[in-house]
Amino acid sequence: MDEFEFGNTDNIAQDLMDIKETARIKKIISQLYMYDNNPEQLTSIYTSILLEDNVSFILTKISQDKIFLKHFPEFYEKNQFGENVINCQQNSIYHKYGVFKHILYTIEVVGKSQQIPLGDWELRLLKWTMLLHDIGKPYVKTISEDGTDSFAGHDEKSVELAKGILDRFYFSENEKNIILTLIKYHDKFLNEGEITYDNMKFLASELSNNKELFYLLLEVKDADSKAKNVDAYNKYKLVKTKYLEFINSFFTYNKANTKNNGNNTDKEDNSAVENGNIENEEISKIELDRIVQDIIARKNIIPIYQPIVDIKKKDIYGYDINVKIKTSKNINMLEVFNHAKDIELYEKVQQILLVYRMEAFSQISTKEANLIFVISDLTSYSKYVNKPRIYDIMDKQKTIINFINYEKKDITFIQDVIDTIHKNNGYVAFNNFGIGNLKIEDLNLLKVDYIIPDVSLINNIENDTGKQKFLSDLITYSISSSNKVIVPGVDTSEIFRVVKKLGAQYVQGNYIAKPDEAIYVLKPDLENILSNDEEENIL
Secondary structure (H helix, E strand, C coil): CCCCCCCCCCCHHHHHCCHHHHHHHHHHHHHHHHCCCCHHHHHHHHHHHHCCCCHHHHHHHHCCCHHHHHHCHHHCCCCCCCCCCCCCCCCCCCECCCHHHHHHHHHHHCCCCCCCCCCHHHHHHHHHHHHHCCCCHHHHCEECCCCCEECCCHHHHHHHHHHHHHHHCCCCHHHHHHHHHHHHCCCCCCCHHHCCHHHHHHHHHHCCCCHHHHHHHHHHHHHHHHCECHHHHHHHHHHHHHHHHHHHHHHHHHHHHHHHCCCCCCCCCCCCCHHHCCHHHCCCHHHHHHHHHHHHCCCCEEEEEEEEEECCCCEEEEEEEEEEECCCCCCCHHHHHHHHHHCCCHHHHHHHHHHHHHHHHHCCCCCCCCEEEEEEEHHHHHHCCCHHHHHHHHHHCEEEEEEECCCCCCHHHHHHHHHHHHHCCCEEEEEEECCCCCCHHHHHHCCCCEEEECHHHCCCHHHCHHHHHHHHHHHHHHHCCCCEEEECCCCCHHHHHHHHHCCCCEECCCCCCCCECCCCCCHHHHHHHCCCCCCCCCC
């Protein structure tokens, strides 16, 4: 097997080969044996490995154990040259590493381009995509007379092999489809002449016309190109500029048309594009700078409210508070947050918006509940120096700090934050639960008050028994603990009936009430809204 030479060291394996690290890897391998017949646990363990900073070293060591051969036999199938994924060379003008070393490098760097903020769920999909994106290369390898290697058709072969692997692990059908689509197109449309409107429109349709998925594909292409030689990467950077131009125009135009047709239900969007004029919707860095500065100055921020309903009591339990920015253009808040990171003002923006949401709600006189959920990045919250201001609001109204980006923090650190909030009459929720490394059993270590599953685990739940089982297990756990489960994304009557049958008590979604700038009296209508007959045999 090749030596691995990432970073500034000549031999990363030698640098990291100490007693503690070796013992940790042995423990990981023992866990793989322990859960050999448990796809869910195996998926969790391998996901944790893929998210490690030193993933190259760990996977190199684990790949030498027969347990990896058992879980990924496709990596060891030899081609006509006696090569497999682990030792296949890439003698071409584009590559500087063999196949496995190339794969490991892409796993390390994927998701670091900061095109959009990435949650644990997105990173999970990206890491698995990079693990599998080139595994078809040894199967299709040919060598020309001059000794140059070619891998034509490797993307299709990688999709075929990856499908078999993903079917053995624990992924929803939606997750499988996303990973396989990213693999399928990771090496296509890399020449400037191929970046035509028709080609890009086709690619968008393959990605379900989903802007976020298009960005994920760019993350994959970024990582893949960075693992090639300098010339290949520089060539890709020129192509990437055209990709971004297409994204900014195509998705803005389509969103505007959707709104003008009266079909848009996304209350986070701002003003529609008049006459579908794409040019007027482009957001420059200067404009993003202005928006960030406006937020810091607490200008042009509009609070958005969506009620959370207790379906057993048929009453309003509380409100989720978000914001949009008042502007003449269509602003995606993810772009704003991403730009704030680029100019090192992300923490400040998060802190301003947290306090703004809390204070805006306190000024509303007509409301049916005095409980609010306000989202906050855990790091940004922990760095906020004027916490007494937050504690003062907590004294006046029941406030739940709805944390994101908490899973990579030390458990002790998280609990210290929770304890301090509890001491000041506040409460804590974990948002996006279920898509990262933190599992239901890990909640026993933390005194969290509310659990909010990631909305991706609720979408299409009526057709996905895996998602139904996850939500059922989470609700069962909450009954025996002091947590409450808030089910988001209840946007249809079908989803409502399923989550109700699974035992959900607190729900939020467009089926009951859409996000709005004002808070309307809803209770008189709840009886009618919540009176749908349950469907039988859901599970």
